[in-house]
Amino acid sequence: MMLQNCPHEKEVRELIESGQWPLAAAPELRAHVSECRACSDLALVSEAFRQGRSETMASASLTSPGVLLWRAQLRRRNAAVERLTRPLLGAQIFALAVTLLAGVGFAGFEARHGVAWLTWLQQLPQGAALDWHNLFSASLANSGWAWMVLFPAFATLVLLGGVAVYMATDKQ
Amino acid sequence: MSWESVLPGAFAGGALERAAAAGISDPAMENDTFAAFYERSARPLWAYLARVSTDSALADDLMQESYVRFLCASGAPSLIDQGESAARLYLFRIATNLLRDHWRRPRAASIEEIPEEFFAAQGRSAQTDSHILLGPALRRMNPRERQLLWLAYAEGYSHREIAQVTGLAAASIRLLLFRARRKIAGFLRAQAAPVGRES
Numbered sequence: 001m002m003l004q005n006c007p008h009e010k011e012v013r014e015l016i017e018s019g020q021w022p023l024a025a026a027p028e029l030r031a032h033v034s035e036c037r038a039c040s041d042l043a044l045v046s047e048a049f050r051q052g053r054s055e056t057m058a059s060a061s062l063t064s065p066g067v068l069l070w071r072a073q074l075r076r077r078n079a080a081v082e083r084l085t086r087p088l089l090g091a092q093i094f095a096l097a098v099t100l101l102a103g104v105g106f107a108g109f110e111a112r113h114g115v116a117w118l119t120w121l122q123q124l125p126q127g128a129a130l131d132w133h134n135l136f137s138a139s140l141a142n143s144g145w146a147w148m149v150l151f152p153a154f155a156t157l158v159l160l161g162g163v164a165v166y167m168a169t170d171k172q
Numbered sequence: 173m174s175w176e177s178v179l180p181g182a183f184a185g186g187a188l189e190r191a192a193a194a195g196i197s198d199p200a201m202e203n204d205t206f207a208a209f210y211e212r213s214a215r216p217l218w219a220y221l222a223r224v225s226t227d228s229a230l231a232d233d234l235m236q237e238s239y240v241r242f243l244c245a246s247g248a249p250s251l252i253d254q255g256e257s258a259a260r261l262y263l264f265r266i267a268t269n270l271l272r273d274h275w276r277r278p279r280a281a282s283i284e285e286i287p288e289e290f291f292a293a294q295g296r297s298a299q300t301d302s303h304i305l306l307g308p309a310l311r312r313m314n315p316r317e318r319q320l321l322w323l324a325y326a327e328g329y330s331h332r333e334i335a336q337v338t339g340l341a342a343a344s345i346r347l348l349l350f351r352a353r354r355k356i357a358g359f360l361r362a363q364a365a366p367v368g369r370e371s
Contacts, residue, residue, distance in 0.1 A: 049325035072243030
């Protein structure tokens with residue numbers, strides 16, 4: 001399909017937009033429009049759409065703008081909550097990962113070096129007194145125990161430090 | 173366990189309110205400005221959605237969603253700084269995207285799920301359409317053509333503005349509009365002819 005522009009289209013368009021078509025149009029222009037395919041299409045379609053627009057607009061039943069503002073506020077609030085809780089969720093996942101890692105590390109270490117405290121536990125029901133000092137001195141003699149205590153403590157410190165820094169920057 | 177119960181200060185001090193109201197200088201002024209903007213733009217937007225979708229119930233939903241998204245969008249043009257025409261263009265763009273999403277979504281609604289008002293609205297619309305002949309002709313056009321025709325001939329947007337709203341290349345708008353106009357003019361003439369003969 002070829003694009004056929006008519007030099008009178010602009011004139012016809014302006015008259016339609018100002019609502020003066022066809023009354024204010026010169027007789028020559030009206031005669032031209034009745035013969036020119038592009039101009040008659042423009043006049044017909046523009047008139048139909050302008051009339052259709054005014055009739056459709058009249059049949060619209062509108063919601064109160066207050067309801068829309070309230071819905072938007074609610075959505076913004078939900079988005080803000082999500083934005084704020086996202087780093088906290090990250091911290092929770094990090095803490096869980098550290099705990100699991102420590103647990104796996106501990107289990108692995110115990111499996112490799114023998115479970116010294118289990119033998120102490122087995123002796124416990126046989127009437128031996130609960131001697132925490134003996135337990136810790138025996139355990140800390142093994143260097144792995146020191147790491148098992150130090151590592152989670154360090155991880156907890158890092159986690160709490162991160163939360164504190166986050167809250168401090170958020171307040172700023 | 174929620175972090176809010178463990179760290180009650182996390183959401184205190186207006187942090188949430190500040191985050192929620194980000195980008196809004198004065199909510200009271202925003203309300204008044206928005207109400208005035210809504211008053212002027214809602215009916216044209218609804219008419220656009222109703223005519224392009226040929227479904228007035230859908231137009232109601234999409235219009236509300238368009239305004240909510242407009243209010244929530246951080247990149248929306250400011251009514252005070254950039255003017256109402258820019259905001260209106262942005263709003264039509266949101267509505268156009270929502271329409272596109274709606275058409276892309278698979279349809280699985282049964283007739284029982286459609287509210288009674290939908291049929292009443294369709295009836296009203298059909299009554300008006302039979303009078304002006306535009307509705308039946310529009311229904312014979314594809315959605316893209318309906319969009320282009322409405323934006324050009326009902327809203328009076330330029331090719332560049334239509335390109336902004338629809339996301340099409342500005343260069344292709346002219347040809348697409350020309351074809352669509354010729355097509356609908358043919359339908360309008362064909363529908364008007366029997367009416368003219370009867371009278």
